[in-house]
Amino acid sequence: MSEQSENPGAKRRRLRRRNSSLLILAAGMLVFGLAAGALYYALRPVTLAIAVGPTGSEDVKLIQGFAQAFAHDGSSVRLKPVTTQGSAESIALFTANKVDLAVVRGDLDLPASAESVAILRKNVVVLWAPSGAKGKRRSAKIKSIDDLAGHKVGVVGSTQANVTLLRVILTESGVNPDKVAVSQFAVNKIADLARDPSLDAYMTVGP
Structure with a gap:
């Protein structure tokens, strides 16, 4: 039809x-x-911005390695490193909600809302006094932390973090931190620290 x-x-x-x-x-x-x-x-992968510093440090290299591994493995979480000058700036960015995560030192002042996700490493504090080798100025004999009162300590690191840590150690050891003079040296100024005749002891912090 x-x-x-x-x-x-x-x-x-x-x-x-x-x-x-x-x-x-x-x-x-x-x-x-x-x-x-x-x-x-x-x-869709969740991208988290993570503050870490300073530039060229082992912490930065470690986080960059994590970021590359997550991307290579197709992880549901991706990391976006935000390089800073150090823990103080990283904490400031985290506090201002400009990053999701931050690699910082646990002995620094952190916001009350901060929680630990992972501990990357534990640092060790080393305090030592020069031996007063022949031909060099013999410093006051310092055999323990108690002997540091009235003397001067050279601290490796240009941020306030290590100085604050030293004051905590002195206080916990019964030494008035105000009676211990401090001089700071950047990591790339170790030679200047070694040549400074005014120092009676040294302090460094590292893994």
């Missing part, structure tokens, strides 16, 4: 079936698109 002789009612029913099929197809494509979008959003 040709379309011209087709019953009008049958023609309308055929058109309705065709339109229904197209509507079902369109609805299916829409549902599929929404499901695909939701799946992509759910599986």
Whole structure:
């Protein structure tokens, strides 16, 4: 039977079936698109900004290694290192909510909301006095922390963190920290520390 002789009612029913099929197809494509979008959003890696410093330090290299490993393994978490001048700046960025994580020293003042995710390493404090070798100025004999009162300590590190730590150690040892003079030296100025005749003892902090 040709379309011209087709019953009008049958023609309308055929058109309705065709339109229904197209509507079902369109609805299916829409549902599929929404499901695909939701799946992509759910599986999209979460990128966390992490403050770490100073530039060139072992901490920076370690975090960069983590970031590369996470990306290579297709991890659901990615790290975005934000290089700082050190723990103090990293803490400031974290406190200001400009980063999600921060690599810092546990002995520094941290915001009350901060929680430990991982301990990368434990640092050791080393205090020592020169031996007074022949041909060199013999410093006052210092055999224990108690003997540091009235003397001067050379501290390796240009930030306040190590000085604060020294004051804590002195206080816990029963020595008034105000009676111990301190002179700081940057890590690249160790030679100047070794030549300074005014120092009676030295302090460094490291892994």
